[in-house]
Amino acid sequence: MNDRARAEEHLRVIRSLMERATIYRAISAPTALIGGLLAVATTFVIWWFDRSQAPGAPGLDNRLFAEIWLAILAVVLAINTFFVRQEALRDGRVLLSSGARLALRAIAPCLLIPAATTIWYFRNAEPIDQEILVAVWIAFYGLCLLATALFAPRSLVLLGWAFLLSGLLLIFWPKSFGADPRGLYPNFAMGATFGLYHLVYAVCVWASRQPDAREILAPE
């Protein structure tokens, strides 16, 4: 085997080992914490706004409901980018590391249906089921997380399953199990999943990271 063939073989082995060992956490614990708190707060504000309305007054406008949650999504994405960048700087990596690119490639196809559903929701002149929109958001967010399962930590995979199953449950829940005259179930579903699930995830990730004591050994 000549030098070139040997070098190529070495590079191939290195690449395959690195791909196999890559673990990428698409959602940092601080983002989950802030995003979770924002989602719970938003749910509370929407509920509080509805309660303060006069009896018989219409609930929150469908479009406004979606706009509020999309604004929260934009804020959380900006926060996640900030934290991922901070982490990359601290570890001497670039923002769009190979792990980040791998995650984006895996997630992108799962965003098509929720994006199309959201556009359809806004373009449709007739009132549309909020339950359907929220179920699609929740279920496909779960699918996005599960799409990274091959290189994601176990906690993120469990979070993905929780979202996916909750999204499926939501499709059947409201109309089959009880009346929702004020149309608040979708709002509560957003708070329970994007709020509480993320808070539980953040607590679990932090709890598993904190050692009781740490000693760093200098080179001899």
Next chain:
Amino acid sequence: MPDFDKLDKAIHEKGRLAIMTLLASRVSWAFQDLKAELKMSDGNLVTHLRTLHKLGFVAVTKEMRDRPQTSYALTTKGRSAFTDYLKVLEQIVKAGKE
């Protein structure tokens, strides 16, 4: 003309190259995870890690969680040495094509 003699001998050894590659793929590795991934014996892995630590390529952190855990990470010097190693390999491949 770049050749295999220009490669860092400390990294080029098969076991140590595998360790450096894994360490380059994540922020840090626990000893048990490295051992499981590389399927090396404790003694073999410790010897290689000690060599890399002595060279300043690897940082060692001992933590107390439910039980003591030792984790390893590439230092800036180690990451730079690994990058240089890859560059030499790429140069060899390029030179072979010309």
